[in-house]
Amino acid sequence: MISISYLFEQEMKAEKVVVTKNYVVEDFKNPPKEYIEKYRRKEIIDNEGKRHLATFAILNKKGRKAKGVKTVMTSMWHPKDEEKAKKLAEEGPKVKVKTKKISSEEEM
Numbered sequence: 001m002i003s004i005s006y007l008f009e010q011e012m013k014a015e016k017v018v019v020t021k022n023y024v025v026e027d028f029k030n031p032p033k034e035y036i037e038k039y040r041r042k043e044i045i046d047n048e049g050k051r052h053l054a055t056f057a058i059l060n061k062k063g064r065k066a067k068g069v070k071t072v073m074t075s076m077w078h079p080k081d082e083e084k085a086k087k088l089a090e091e092g093p094k095v096k097v098k099t100k101k102i103s104s105e106e107e108m
Helices: 004-009 061-067 083-091
Strands: 016-019 023-027 036-045 051-059 071-079
Touching: 016 083, 023 083, 051 061, 071 083
Parallel strands: none
Antiparallel strands: 016 023, 023 071, 036 051, 051 071
16 A cells, blocks of 8 residues: 655655646656556545545556656645645646636527
8 A cells, every 4th residue: 555655755856736626736757658558546545534646657668677667656636725735836836727617508
């Protein structure tokens, strides 16, 4: 089982921090697309009961030889009400997210 403290201890540098409706997303450096076989998302619950989402890239044979690992974490999603998320939103490299407003008008 993955522990949230282990993931935080790795001290990966975030390339960008995106603020969405419910989460603060830390994006890390992705491996080249030719090395990636598939993506997986894992739900992690910390000691305080907060739900985090981690996205992993599972590497193919060529990527495993080049990187020396089987998986690479590509993003970490923190709930907005968490202290670490508030700190990240203030200090991290920021990116604005444009959201589309979907109208509920029906065609007649």
